[in-house]
Amino acid sequence: xxxxxxxxxxxxxxxxxxxxxxxxxxxxxxxxxxxxxxxxxxxxxxxxxxxxxxxxxxxxxxxxxxxxxxxxxxxxxxxxxxxxxxxxxxxxxxxxxxxxxxxxxxxxxxxxxxxxxxxxxxxxxxxxxxxxxxxxxxxxxxxxxxxxxxxxxxxxxxxxxxxxxxxxxxxxxxxxxxxxxxxxxxxxxxxxxxxxxxxxxxxxxxxxxxxxxxxxxxxxxxxxxxxxxxxxxxxxxxxxxxxxxxxxxxxxxxxxxxxxxxxxxxxxxxxxxxxxxxxxxxxxxxxxxxxxxxxxxxxxxxxxxxxxxxxxxxxxxxxxxxxxxxxxxxxxxxxxxxxxxxxxxxxxxxxxxxxxxxxxxxxxxxxxxxxxxxxxxxxxxxxxxxxxxxxxxxxxxxxxxxxxxxxxxxxxxxxxxxxxxxxxxxxxxxxxxxxxxxxxxxxxxxxxxxxxxxxxxxxxxxxxxxxxxxxxxxxxxxxxxxxxxxxxxxxxxxxxxx
Amino acid sequence: xxxxxxxxxxxxxxxxxxxxxxxxxxxxxxxxxxxxxxxxxxxxxxxxxxxxxxxxxxxxxxxxxxxxxxxxxxxxxxxxxxxxxxxxxxxxxxxxxxxxxxxxxxxxxxxxxxxxxxxxxxxxx
Numbered sequence: 001x002x003x004x005x006x007x008x009x010x011x012x013x014x015x016x017x018x019x020x021x022x023x024x025x026x027x028x029x030x031x032x033x034x035x036x037x038x039x040x041x042x043x044x045x046x047x048x049x050x051x052x053x054x055x056x057x058x059x060x061x062x063x064x065x066x067x068x069x070x071x072x073x074x075x076x077x078x079x080x081x082x083x084x085x086x087x088x089x090x091x092x093x094x095x096x097x098x099x100x101x102x103x104x105x106x107x108x109x110x111x112x113x114x115x116x117x118x119x120x121x122x123x124x125x126x127x128x129x130x131x132x133x134x135x136x137x138x139x140x141x142x143x144x145x146x147x148x149x150x151x152x153x154x155x156x157x158x159x160x161x162x163x164x165x166x167x168x169x170x171x172x173x174x175x176x177x178x179x180x181x182x183x184x185x186x187x188x189x190x191x192x193x194x195x196x197x198x199x200x201x202x203x204x205x206x207x208x209x210x211x212x213x214x215x216x217x218x219x220x221x222x223x224x225x226x227x228x229x230x231x232x233x234x235x236x237x238x239x240x241x242x243x244x245x246x247x248x249x250x251x252x253x254x255x256x257x258x259x260x261x262x263x264x265x266x267x268x269x270x271x272x273x274x275x276x277x278x279x280x281x282x283x284x285x286x287x288x289x290x291x292x293x294x295x296x297x298x299x300x301x302x303x304x305x306x307x308x309x310x311x312x313x314x315x316x317x318x319x320x321x322x323x324x325x326x327x328x329x330x331x332x333x334x335x336x337x338x339x340x341x342x343x344x345x346x347x348x349x350x351x352x353x354x355x356x357x358x359x360x361x362x363x364x365x366x367x368x369x370x371x372x373x374x375x376x377x378x379x380x381x382x383x384x385x386x387x388x389x390x391x392x393x394x395x396x397x398x399x400x401x402x403x404x405x406x407x408x409x410x411x412x413x414x415x416x417x418x419x420x421x422x423x424x425x426x427x428x429x430x431x432x433x434x435x436x437x438x439x440x441x442x443x444x445x446x447x448x449x450x451x452x453x454x455x456x457x458x459x460x461x462x463x464x465x466x467x468x469x470x471x472x473x474x475x476x477x478x479x480x481x482x483x484x485x486x487x488x489x490x491x492x493x494x495x496x497x498x
Numbered sequence: 499x500x501x502x503x504x505x506x507x508x509x510x511x512x513x514x515x516x517x518x519x520x521x522x523x524x525x526x527x528x529x530x531x532x533x534x535x536x537x538x539x540x541x542x543x544x545x546x547x548x549x550x551x552x553x554x555x556x557x558x559x560x561x562x563x564x565x566x567x568x569x570x571x572x573x574x575x576x577x578x579x580x581x582x583x584x585x586x587x588x589x590x591x592x593x594x595x596x597x598x599x600x601x602x603x604x605x606x607x608x609x610x611x612x613x614x615x616x617x618x619x620x621x622x623x
Contacts, residue, residue, distance in 0.1 A: 171543075
């Protein structure tokens, strides 16, 4: 059983997602429970894989149909992607539980369809994380993107337009990635990641390889919304289905960054002039993105749009950590990837709750909200402080590692430190503005769209994920030393350890 | 002169054409004002990627990549892997087009048009 964990991570949500319309037809809640259960099992499998790979100290290789690589497709699980897969499935599980109240009044087809898309999104993301084959990654990327377009389009009237634009731009990104795979295949003659890592070594200075690096930067840059390729992102995050926004904003933007780390550090081993230049360019783009994203976030009135622009900035942090190219930088990037998935997920869960109960997303209308929704508001405060980077929340520690990494990087590093500190201040401006509205400003007299009876401020399916994610941020912050020394230390690529 | 040009075109010409097709697709997606035309340009771009892969598998005088007695030299048959990959990519492109057309239908329902200027005018209202 446990040797089949890697395939189950992908297979369970996939089959549950496809069965969801049928089960929803039988009973409206069955499809939802099926997908939620499958994602929970998939989370269990990821944790099992993480334990196995940490205990044995080696990567787990799972061969599809017992075809030996490099001919066959394999799943490879090492500490890095087991960690990322665990976080992805955890956020997906929280989102799946959270979605129930939004779909209470909808027909069986809408419920079933929503959970089909949701399960497929979870499948695509986990598949991208654990695959060991470059073309397989493209297939999972498209599964995730296509279901993502659907989930964004389900958000309402404006969302269809946002989704269509994202589809056009996202397809350009995927095509660039596919072209890059074509060039890699043409020069190495293999599609297996481990095999490619061996064969690429003598080719690292060829012109074709430079083209590959360029294509991957553009392709993944579009998918992760790296400045200046982020044009699709604010609209998509703003109008996405409120129940799916946590997974879309929290995980969908992070997985391409994980894929970038996998390519640049594990397969190409960060050697050669092309990679160095590529990382530098990404670092500069990220710095512009950090400042511009933060400034744009300050200008927004719509809470979701503010979060979307702040995502542009936060993705910059991850890229800065990656571009630094030393141990602390990469630990900071991976730790921030985990933390930001929790923080952004938590913030989108909060605004989803407000939207569900009051139908309002404008920051100016949040006056005295904490009297009506105390738990959600306090969890929002934790997430907001973590975004700003105050100890003991998780955001502080990942920024700390990023600053440590920048100090090691020499003169360029001081530039990065300045950017990180300035952007933390900008983060403080736009989050404290919201905290002020919620706690100090006079009551805005919001009208309830979905009135709540009883003691709970929101249905328990919504309150529970908000609570778990909020407390999760504190737990991640307090246990950051354990995470780094017991897990992430083993997740570093070999090039950096030497 | 002509000889060398011929050689160059025979070796690289198809890649240049594919590249032109690819960027023609992107140009169309940026410049067209009609969403349906944008979608068609997107398909042109995807077809260019498919052409690129198929060119990689091509060999002069290569035969079918099926199991035949005596056919063991890989120089004698075309590489079947790019074709297999592109079957998947064609399916993906079909799926993307399907989703895009479904979204376009909804856009037309909501805004009564698929012209960008018209839609933007209605969004601002």
